[in-house]
Amino acid sequence: MAGVIWGLILLFSAGKKVLIVYGHQSSGSFNAAAKSAAVEVLTTQGCTVEVSDLYAMNFKATCTAEDITGEVKDAEHFKYAEETKLAWEEQKLSADIKEEHRKLTEADLVIFQFPMYWFSFPSIMKGWIDRVLTLGFAYSSEKRYSQGVFKDKKAILSFTTGSHESMFSANGINGDMNVTLWPIQNGILYYCGFQVLAPQIFWAPSYVTAEARGAMLEAWRTRLQGLLEEKAVSFAPSDYFDGEKGFQLKPEVQEEHADKEFGLTVGTHLGKALPPNNQMKAGV
Template identity: 70%
Template structure:
């Protein structure tokens, strides 16, 4: 996919419904329903549809995904295709698919924790794992983190050996647990 970091009206082929009050989510939902999303987006959506598991591999950058990957989330995981407000989280459209974050950090594991300089990694990952992946229904697997992987060849070989071992059993892993939606009042969206 030729990535764009920013989602724009150019993602839609043809006219938009309301150019005066452009709302990306609603416009891309309509374009998705009418088959008018740009070809690069529909190709990525096809890949997501066919996948049983998606591994998002990236270097952590400013405690988040790089802008180009955020652009992928914004452009590919469109309203209607990837999520609905009526059926989020465990009821979501991708409830039969698994997803996992796999990334490198620029700091050692000891730098991340409740009382460490960078804070708790689970808090850092919450917007990605719960707010994007779980919201779309994915069964989110524990992340695979390569802590400051700039190391001696022997250490690197051990890191990669562990990664290969995990990949062999990945589809059988239990997903992370999130607070069930029925613990919350149903959110009502109104304008």
């Protein structure tokens, strides 16, 4: 039976393309080991894997007019989003952004591998988000959330923390990790249409034993074998909201959920208790 399951996984994964956006300075880090495990397992399954090693690439994190070749439309009142949208349409974006656009366009799955800094991405990876997810290319007012540009792609956050899991609980000093993840998973990934897979969180690897770190990596390797088949976490779809009334939940949706114990999502919670693990586990 195990052989049959592995054969099905290989069949499903063959020909798939994966982009790993990797943001750690050290080749000897736990993040590097997690990245290497992903490359090995996914390649073995028949996937084509590309890695954007941001530090090795010396990737520019700042959004400036240098991201556009030639003259900008309005240098005196420079607006990055509008100028880069125009540059994208006219094929005038800088070479590094164009290359990341290529990788992203081809990818079926994007893995963001990083150490959590200040409850978010490292600055170099945030710069990748700011520069590569260009207006027009990655999103627009018409193409976002469930109707987003990347609705046929999957994405996952795979990261290490500097605090133990208990500190990121609903009763912990750092607060609920589901709340921490909402701006990233909803406001960036799902906003661009990605099917967001439940995060792979390596809790405080610097403070556990070598054996525990090995177990973390082995769990990741096991999960990677079926990662492309996983269901996404839940978000409220775009058609739940009335665009003519400030993108508020439609009355019929509010009525449907009026008697339910929990809100729809961490962000769209209707003033109710947050749905447990809404940003941590696949939707049901």
